[in-house]
Amino acid sequence: MIALRPAAIATAALAALTLSACSAADDGTSPTPGTSSDSAAVADDAFTLYAGRDQELIDPLIEQFESETGVSVDVRYAGSTELAALLLEEGDATPAGVFLAQDAGALGAVAKADMFATLPESITETVPAGFTSTDGSWVGVTGRARVVVYDSDQLSADEVPTTVAALTDEQWSSEVGIAPTNASFQSFVTALRVLEGEDVAQAWLEDMEANDVQIYAKNTPILEAANAGEIQLGLINHYYWYRMAAEVGADNMRAQLAFPEAGDAGGIVNVTGAGLLSGAADDADALRFIEYLVSESAQQYFVDTTFEYPLIDGVAAPEGLPALETLTNPELDLSDLDSLGETTDLLVSVGLL
Template identity: 25%
Template sequence: MSFKSSLLATAAVAVGITAVPAFAEGELNLYSSRHYDTDERLYSDFTEATGITVNRIEGNADELIARMEAEGANSPVDVFLTVDTVRITRAKELGLLQSVESDVLEQRIPDYLQDEDNQWFAFSQRARILFYDKTDVENPPRTYQDLANPEYEGMVCIRSSSNVYTQNITAALVAHLGEEAVGDWANAVVGNFARDPQGGDTDQLRGIASGECDIAMSNTYYYARVLRKGDKSMSEDDIANIGWVFPNQDDIGAHMNISGGGVAANAPNRENAVRFLEYLASDQAQEYFSAGNDEYPAVPGVGLSPSVAALGIFRPDAIKLSDIADNIAAAQNILNEAGWK
C-alpha cells in the first residue's frame, strides 16, 4: 500500500492501520484504489479551486475495504474511490457508504452510471473490447459471443477468472443472455485459449505482438495509452498491426468498466466529500480523466483526448451497473465450472 500527499497519521493494528488525522474544516480524507500518477492533477486542481487539502491513502481495493470495516464508526475516510463495479458495490453492501443528495451529480451522471440509492457514482469509463492480429485474422470476432466460435480455436488470450474485469463482462453477459447460454459460452471460450490466462490487459496486447495469440480482450485505455506513449515490448509496426472491434454494436453494445466513488458512511468531512464528488463530475475533471489516463468521461458531451478519440465512435452497453453486480456470483460459478483458470 502506498502513502502519498499529506498522509494521515497512522498506527499499525492487527487488521489494517488506524488513522488519527486532524478533522480540520478544510480537509478531505480519501481512500483510493486508483493507482495512476496522473490523478495528482485532479487532487491539486480540487485543492486550488476549493482550498480543501486532500489527505489520501492508496492501496488495493480489498485492503481498503477491510480497513474501513476495521475502523468502523471511527474511520477517518470521507471518500472511497475504486476502479470496478464489484468493489464499489461490495462497499455499499457492507454498509461502508452513505446516500448523497446532490443536484449536480444527479444532473451530470447518467442514471445507469450511478447507484440506485445514490451511494456511489461512476466518474470514468473504459470499454472492454476485442483486439486482433490484422495479419493473421481475416474475419475477427464481432461480438463477445463470437469468441466461442470453433474457428478461433487456440487463438484467444484473456485474463484469469479471478480478475474483476473478467467477472464483470461475464456477469453482464449473464444479465443479457442468461446463465445457461453464458455457461456454454465460457466452456467454448476456454477451448479456444491460446494459453492459460495470465497477466494484465497490456500483457494480452503484447501476446498479439509476440504472436502467442491472435485475439485478445482488453480495456480500451490500455491500448490508447500504448498509442499515446508507446510500449517498450512492442515496435511501432507491432502496434500498427493490432486491430480492434467494439463488440455487439447491433445489439447490447460494448461492455463498459467504470471507476467510481462514494461518500463513506462515517465521513467526518461530509460536505467536503460531496464537493469532491461534484468536482469529479465537472468538465475540468472529466476532461482530465480522458487526457491524463486515456479513459472515457462519465458525463455525456465531454471532449475526448486524441488517443481515445482515435479508437472511434461506438455504442456502449447501457446496462445498469447494479444488474452486473447482482450477477457476479453467478459469473464466478460459471467461470469456475468452465475451468477458466
C-alpha cells in the first residue's frame, strides 16, 4: 500500500480542481459498469483504490474485504482534495479504479469532469436521496455531521453559539479553532457559499481571521485543544468526539458537542462516498468493492469503528447521536459542493491557506 505525501499543501493541489474537463473524458460521457460495447465485466482479483481517508481507519476494512473476497486492493492514500486534483491531472491514464473520498465536494469535482462511470441502481438505491449523487456518479457511504466542540469547564451548553455567524463576535476572539486545509472544513465553506452567497462566505472568513481564529492542521488537534481548555470553541466533525470518548470515557472529557441549529451551514451533514472511475467501468472487482462499502457488514464497521452515521436501512447509528433526518438541510444538494476550486481560491485570498 502506497501513501501519497504531496509536498505542497492544498493550495497547489487544489489549483488542479479548476482545470477544465479536457484533462478527463473527452466526450463528456460516463459509461455504465458492465455495458461497454467492446468488453464485458472482467475480474482479475485486483484493483487500485485512491483513498482520501485516514489509513488507520480504512486499512482494517480493506483487509476485511480482501479476506472475504480474495480481491487484492492496491491503496494510495492522501487527502481527498489532493487525490481529486491528482485524478484530474491523470485523466484517462489514472490507474485508479475507485475513488473513496472524505467528502462530497471532492467527489463532485471528479464527477464534474466526467471521470466517473454511472453506478448501477442496485448500489445507488441503497442510500437515501440527499446522501448520494443525483446522477449515479458516486454513492454516499457514511454521514458526518459538522458540530461545535466546546470546553464545558469554561462554557455551559446554553452559552455555546448555535450558528457559525455568531463565532465572529468579539467575545470569541482567539477562542475558536478551525482547520482550513481539512476537506470537511472546505466543504462547510462551500456549503456557506452555496447557501448564503459568495459575499457572505468571504465576509465570514475575513471576520474570523480578524477575530484571531486559531488555525489547526486537523480536527483532532482542535478537539484536544478544547478538551485542554486552550480554546473555548472549535468546528469539527461529530465522530472525533465519539472516538476520544470511547478511548478515555465520556465522563473524563471537558470537551462536549453542540449541534448547530437546523439549516445553519455550520451544521451540514456531509458524506464520505465512492465513485467508479470510467476506465474501470468494466472492472468487476472495483465495482464489488463499492457494493461492499454499502453492505451491512461495512456499514456496521463504520458505526463501530468511526462512529459515523450509516446510510442504509437496518444498521443503527451510534448511540447518543440525534436522528440523521433532524440534521439535514433540505436547501442543500450535496452535489452542489463540487466547487472546491472556488472555495480554496477564497481561502487563499483571505489568507487562511
